[in-house]
Amino acid sequence: MIEVAGLTKTYGSKRAVDDISFTAPAGSVTGFLGPNGAGKSTTMRMIMGLDRPDAGTATIDGKPLTAHVAPMRTVGALLEAKSVTPGRTARNHLRILAATHGISPKRVDEVIQMTGLDTVAKKRVKGFSLGMGQRLGIATAMLGDPSTLIMDEPVNGLDPDGVLWVRNLARHFASEGRTVLLSSHLMSEVQLTADRVVVIGRGKILAQGTIADFTAQAASGSVTVNTSDDAHLARLVAAEGGQATSTSEALVVDGLEPARIAQLAVGAGLDLHELVKTNATLEEAYLSLTADAVEYHAAEKEGALQ
Numbered sequence: 083m084i085e086v087a088g089l090t091k092t093y094g095s096k097r098a099v100d101d102i103s104f105t106a107p108a109g110s111v112t113g114f115l116g117p118n119g120a121g122k123s124t125t126m127r128m129i130m131g132l133d134r135p136d137a138g139t140a141t142i143d144g145k146p147l148t149a150h151v152a153p154m155r156t157v158g159a160l161l162e163a164k165s166v167t168p169g170r171t172a173r174n175h176l177r178i179l180a181a182t183h184g185i186s187p188k189r190v191d192e193v194i195q196m197t198g199l200d201t202v203a204k205k206r207v208k209g210f211s212l213g214m215g216q217r218l219g220i221a222t223a224m225l226g227d228p229s230t231l232i233m234d235e236p237v238n239g240l241d242p243d244g245v246l247w248v249r250n251l252a253r254h255f256a257s258e259g260r261t262v263l264l265s266s267h268l269m270s271e272v273q274l275t276a277d278r279v280v281v282i283g284r285g286k287i288l289a290q291g292t293i294a295d296f297t298a299q300a301a302s303g304s305v306t307v308n309t310s311d312d313a314h315l316a317r318l319v320a321a322e323g324g325q326a327t328s329t330s331e332a333l334v335v336d337g338l339e340p341a342r343i344a345q346l347a348v349g350a351g352l353d354l355h356e357l358v359k360t361n362a363t364l365e366e367a368y369l370s371l372t373a374d375a376v377e378y379h380a381a382e383k384e385g386a387l388q
């Protein structure tokens with residue numbers, strides 16, 4: 083389990099991480115989400131002991147990482163900064179790391195197999211594609227068979243096969259009772275991979291909890307309804323301040339709760355064939371929550387280029 087309490091980090095006059103607290107429980111995958119510059123990488127680096135917090139604590143299984151006897155067996159991390167000697171082969175890179183951390187060479191072969199690097203293990207890392215580099219980073223993270231896995235944008239540069247592989251890896255890890263914390267900008271992928279989310283914006287926690295709770299609390303989703311007279315119901319919905327849109331199959335209503343729509347239909351003597359509330363997707367929930375916390379808007383970027 084990862085526990086972060088009151089974590090704060092300032093660079094110059096920039097408060098990158100501002101008094102954040104969250105938990106990533108064992109046995110689940112926690113997605114760490116936020117706009118560019120929100121403070122995700124800084125937080126992950128502090129959990130890994132690579133950046134010193136100005137205030138607060140980050141612990142893994144109850145202790146700061148530096149207090150663990152065998153850090154590589156405690157946590158494996160794929161962070162943005164790569165520390166691979168380009169002239170080395172992938173296998174040698176892993177062998178050297180294993181040797182210096184008391185990990186058997188057999189484990190090196192295991193992680194090479196697990197990450198699908200068999201065919202390129204004897205090639206120099208400098209010729210690696212982005213995706214192969216990413217797989218090597220994950221192989222490095224898994225070398226110590228850690229109880230916690232922290233991955234910053236793990237699917238960056240991976241092809242669909244690789245994306246699926248990371249998803250299965252994360253799910254498998256969690257199913258074994260381990261802790262997984264991963265950041266990603268791909269909301270659809272996080273929705274498929276994670277059980278929980280922590281959302282951060284401008285260095286502050288905006289939300290945390292299960293994906294189901296997070297999407298349910300977001301701006302209410304639409305209600306799909308089918309009745310014996312959809313046009314009639316559409317007029318009733320409009321009179322109540324809701325918006326009704328006719329599709330070829332149903333009426334899609336926004337702005338009214340299902341119970342009120344049912345009352346309107348039944349009150350008008352209509353037969354109700356279908357009434358289904360569609361929760362917001364993770365992407366919709368995320369976008370509505372972070373709208374005010376986006377640091378670098380497209381317009382600002384364009385302005386900066388002029």
Ligand SMILES: Nc1ncnc2c1ncn2[C@@H]1O[C@H](COP(=O)(O)OP(=O)(O)OP(=O)(O)O)[C@@H](O)[C@H]1O
Pocket residue numbers: 093096097098116117118119120121122123124125
């Ligand atoms: N070493 C540093 N020195 C100065 N400022 C930094 C440093 N590292 C991060 N920052 C700033 O702190 C803020 C948070 O950055 P961070 O990289 O943690 O965000 P992020 O959520 O990981 O963003 P992204 O999604 O773009 O990777 C940003 O404004 C960034 O410019």
